[in-house]
Amino acid sequence: GAVVSQHPSRVICKSGTSVKIECRSLDFQATTMFWYRQFPKQSLMLMATSNEGSKATYEQGVEKDKFLINHASLTLSTLTVTSAHPEDSSFYICSARDGFRLAEAFFGQGTRLTVV
Amino acid sequence: AQTVTQSQPEMSVQEAETVTLSCTYDTSESDYYLFWYKQPPSRQMILVIRQEAYKQQNATENRFSVNFQKAAKSFSLKISDSQLGDAAMYFCAYNNNAGNMLTFGGGTRLMVKP
Numbered sequence: 420g421a422v423v424s425q426h427p428s429r430v431i432c433k434s435g436t437s438v439k440i441e442c443r444s445l446d447f448q449a450t451t452m453f454w455y456r457q458f459p460k461q462s463l464m465l466m467a468t469s470n471e472g473s474k475a476t477y478e479q480g481v482e483k484d485k486f487l488i489n490h491a492s493l494t495l496s497t498l499t500v501t502s503a504h505p506e507d508s509s510f511y512i513c514s515a516r517d518g519f520r521l522a523e524a525f526f527g528q529g530t531r532l533t534v535v
Numbered sequence: 536a537q538t539v540t541q542s543q544p545e546m547s548v549q550e551a552e553t554v555t556l557s558c559t560y561d562t563s564e565s566d567y568y569l570f571w572y573k574q575p576p577s578r579q580m581i582l583v584i585r586q587e588a589y590k591q592q593n594a595t596e597n598r599f600s601v602n603f604q605k606a607a608k609s610f611s612l613k614i615s616d617s618q619l620g621d622a623a624m625y626f627c628a629y630n631n632n633a634g635n636m637l638t639f640g641g642g643t644r645l646m647v648k649p
Binding site: 453457460461462463465468510512514523524526528529531 | 577578579580582585626630635636637639640641642644
């Protein structure tokens with residue numbers, strides 16, 4: 420159990436376009452989802468926390484208008500990178516927390532975004 | 536705020552040998568959780584082992600065990616009988632008991648020599 424599916428795994432887009440990344444909890448209800456960004460050979464940096472049905476909480480320095488997060492249901496959160504630029508190229512990872520197992524976080528496979 | 540520190544950016548071990556990865560953390564909480572995650576080249580985060588702070592007994596999972604020193608705020612990972620498949624980035628992580636996000640250390644790259 421506790422599977423998180425993230426899609427797509429890889430995406431290449433042109434500068435100025437928008438890209439949507441989906442994060443789904445397949446066999447549990449995710450009351451909270453987290454979005455991380457990871458640069459090469461670095462640790463995971465938390466971008467935002469989303470709770471179902473409410474606005475996401477963004478970490479300091481993360482542009483909420485550029486990284487739109489929607490957590491419309493207990494099994495789906497989306498991250499939309501708007502007007503993407505080459506500096507947005509990175510590895511994005513979501514994780515989901517089960518409402519009954521607060522201490523555990525389950526990770527998606529990650530999405531490698533390349534903006535050309 | 537909680538912080539997690541991994542002082543070893545890279546470690547190397549001979550296959551079948553034992554290696555210990557270090558992690559220290561800072562918190563004012565008394566009840567929390569600590570984790571070690573493995574991130575292989577696929578970049579999928581894999582939970583290796585977890586430790587509840589209220590438990591005095593060190594967690595073990597097959598070849599993986601931890602040395603949890605609560606007073607010293609230390610949480611090291613020991614990998615016994617290292618295998619080539621253990622080569623990966625290892626991240627130490629902290630979580631309080633309130634369901635907040637994980638706080639990660641900077642990671643340790645483990646190389647396993649055949």
